[in-house]
Amino acid sequence: MAAAQTTRAKSAASNNVSWRDAAPAAVVLIMGPEDYLGIRAMDRIRGQVREAAPDVELSRLNAGSYEAGSLAMTVTPSLFGEAKLIEVEGLEAMNDAFLADTLGYLGHPENDVVLVLRHSGGVRGKKLLDAVKAAGWPVIDCQPLKKDSDKTAFVVSEFKAGGRRIEGEAVQALVNAVGANLSELAAACSQLIADSTTAVDAATVEKYYGGRVEATAFKVADAAMAGNGPLALSTLRHALATGVDPVPLVAALAAKLRTLAKVAGAHGSSAQVAKNLGMQPWLVEQAQRDVRRWTPDGLIRSIQVVAEADAQVKGLSRDPVYAVEHAVTVIAMSARRN
Structure with missing residues (x-):
């Protein structure tokens, strides 16, 4: 599984990947302060790994409290040869032991192992981040959606992915009502997609979310x-x-x-x-x-x-x-x- 992913990752002209297109590779870096997008990317990778290898062995590490040698032990092939998925949180607080072990691992990643690294922002660990990028592994940049145009594009994409249409005025109405928090905006999209049988219009958004403070302000x-x-x-x-x-x-x-x-x-x-x-x-x-x-x-x-x-x-x-x-x-x- 990882061998083919390794070839794809390293041969790519650009290793920047949208969170919506997140896919397993021998090493995947998810970086940026928008936790919701990071969670979505992580969930997407985990789901694809489990679909390809239902008996995958899932392990989780924390880069801040990491103990030297833990990564080597975790990636060691098991007796039964199951695929391994290793999710590492907290790279923004990584200790020296994690940095050293992971830099060493990047040069010789194990077959049938998917290593997902989550860095929430800041300058700590820049040496490792640069090494991942230089090696050509997928990098998923999860930045906050601050502009209304970014949020409206997010809503349109959510509805497209859910197989439902939403009218332009309804998109803006929804962003106005619940757009301050991305996870709330995504939840609102999911609810409207689930509850609607036709295209969502501004009246439908008003019915669900018209009482919100932001909606009243607009x-x-x-x-x-x-x-x-x-x-x-x-x-x-x-x-x-x-x-x-x-x-x-x-x-x-x-x-x-x-x-x-x-x-x-x-x-x-x-x-x-x-x-x-x-x-x-x-x-x-x-x-x-x-x-x-x-x-x-x-x-x-x-x-x-x-x-x-x-x-x-x-x-x-x-x-x-x-x-x-x-x-x-x-x-x-x-x-x-x-």
């Missing part, structure tokens, strides 16, 4: 950006009355305005703008429609008032509620006048 922002001041203020006051903190409300306003400002200053087709800005094409098209209601002065005024509100809700004002209401009012008036 409802306020959407109403303000559309120039509907009464709806924006009533939604805002209801949110505040039910305990929603002003900070995510201002963050939602800022996110909407940033998108509008980026698209307003871009040239080319929606596809070209989307590619240049790293955004979903449908989101660019929506922003291009919305920006027609705005003058440059109105957009600048709104960005300024949101920046002021952001500072005020984070401690510079004794009345953060007024700061948010003022920002919502200015944005709605700026949009409505144009």
